Every structure is written in structure tokens, then in C-alpha cells.
Amino acid sequence: MGPALGRLKILLRPVQNYNVEERAFKVISKTKPTQAPPHPKMQSIMDEIKQDPTLLSKGKLDPKTMDNLSKVFLSSKGDNPVIETRRKLPRERKGWDGYEYGYEEPDKIPQGKASMRQVLDILNAYETKPSINTPEKLAAEYNLNLQDVQNLLKYFKPFQVYIPKKEKKEKVGPLKLLQQKMDQVKE
Incomplete structure (x- = not known):
């Protein structure tokens, strides 16, 4: 493909360079666009500056003032106070590579809540031995509401993929549309 494109560029170069000078002069001679108001x-x-041009000189730095400012020195006395922040910076600095589920798992989980790891453990325990690991036992073990555990076991399916069935639509061409219109008119 590469050599073919190279040959194509060689063939197209005279067409691209045709009338180059005239096209360049045309672009250069174009009037510049008008400035927005x-x-x-x-x-x-701008009107004030046009009326009183001395306003522009007021904005410039006075050399005498700048000379006086260069002579000013600031020295602090006493110890620098230690400013304590209310919010401490995090002490733990880990990378994001080692997280199993893509986020850092919390150290403390409130009662009535469950982490992703615990949810998967609950589902695994119930799937392996549903007679031993009943929803009541799992709710008591993980300090969860019984209704929440039952809903979790019934509706939460993390490893199932639902792919809806695609309905095959009949392709309708212009002749088919015309035939359908004719049939409707006849009825």
C-alpha cells in the first residue's frame, strides 16, 4: 500500500502545483476581515482615553516610586508560628494497582451495609450450599436485614449477561412500500 500511495502522490503533485502563484496572490490580496465592535x-x-491622553501615562510605573520601592526591606521578628491544620493529610499512600474490585475497600463497614467482597461471599455461600446457608443465617452472620439478603439473592446477578433478542425486521424497499400502499387502497 505504501509504494502505491507514493506513486499516487508523485502523479498528483503537478495538479497540486498548478497555478500556485496566482492562487497565492489571490489569498494575499484579500482584504483583512473587519474587527468586531x-x-x-x-x-x-477608549472614549475617555481619546479625550484625555494623560490617562495612559497614569497607568505606567513612575521611576521615582520604583526607585523608592527598591530601597524598602522587610524583616520579620520572632519565631514563625506553627499553623496546625484541622484536617490531617492521609498517612497511607498506596497505589491503585492492588485493588481487586477497582477501588479501595473500606476498613469499617456500618451495620446494615455490605461491601462488594461481602456481597460476593454471600452469593457464593448461598450458591454452593443453599440448604446450610439460608438467607436467615447469612443475614445474621453479616448483620444485614433479612429482606435485603433475600432481595440480594433473588435479584443481584453479577456474572449473568442479559442480551436481548434482536427482532429480524423485514427490509422494505420502495417496491414493497408501493405494493403495501396499493393493497391498502384496494381494501
Whole structure:
């Protein structure tokens, strides 16, 4: 494919370079676009400057003032106070590579809640031995509400993929549409 494109570029180069100078002069001779009107606030400032040109010199730095400022020195006395922050920085600095589920698992889980690992353990325990690991026993073991555990076992299916069936639609061409319209008119 590479050599073919190279040959194609060689063949197209004369076409691309045809009338280059005239096209370049045409682009250069174009008038520049007009500038957008300034904002009304900016327009009022520009009008003030046109009326009183000394306003521009007021904005510039005075050399005498700058010379005086260069002579000013600041020295602090006393110890620097230690500023204690209310919020401490995190002490643990781990990378994100080692997380099994893509996020850091919490150290403490409130009662009535479950982590992703615990949910998968509950599902695994119930799937392996449902007669021994009943929803009541799992709810007591993980400090969860019985209704939540039952809903979890019934509805939460992390490893099942649902793919809806695709309905095959009959392709309708212009002749088929015309035939359908004719049939409707006849009825």
C-alpha cells in the first residue's frame, strides 16, 4: 500500500502545483476581515482615553516610586508560628494497582451495609450450599436485614449477561412500500 500511495502522490503533485502563484496572490490580496465592535464598557474607556491622553501615562510605573520601592526591606521578628491544620493529610499512600474490585475497600463497614467482597461471599455461600446457608443465617452472620439478603439473592446477578433478542425486521424497499400502499387502497 505504501509504494502505491507514493506513486499516487508523485502523479498528483503537478495538479497540486498548478497555478500556485496566482492562487497565492489571490489569498494575499484579500482584504483583512473587519474587527468586531468592542464591548460597550471597553468603548467608554477608549472614549475617555481619546479625550484625555494623560490617562495612559497614569497607568505606567513612575521611576521615582520604583526607585523608592527598591530601597524598602522587610524583616520579620520572632519565631514563625506553627499553623496546625484541622484536617490531617492521609498517612497511607498506596497505589491503585492492588485493588481487586477497582477501588479501595473500606476498613469499617456500618451495620446494615455490605461491601462488594461481602456481597460476593454471600452469593457464593448461598450458591454452593443453599440448604446450610439460608438467607436467615447469612443475614445474621453479616448483620444485614433479612429482606435485603433475600432481595440480594433473588435479584443481584453479577456474572449473568442479559442480551436481548434482536427482532429480524423485514427490509422494505420502495417496491414493497408501493405494493403495501396499493393493497391498502384496494381494501
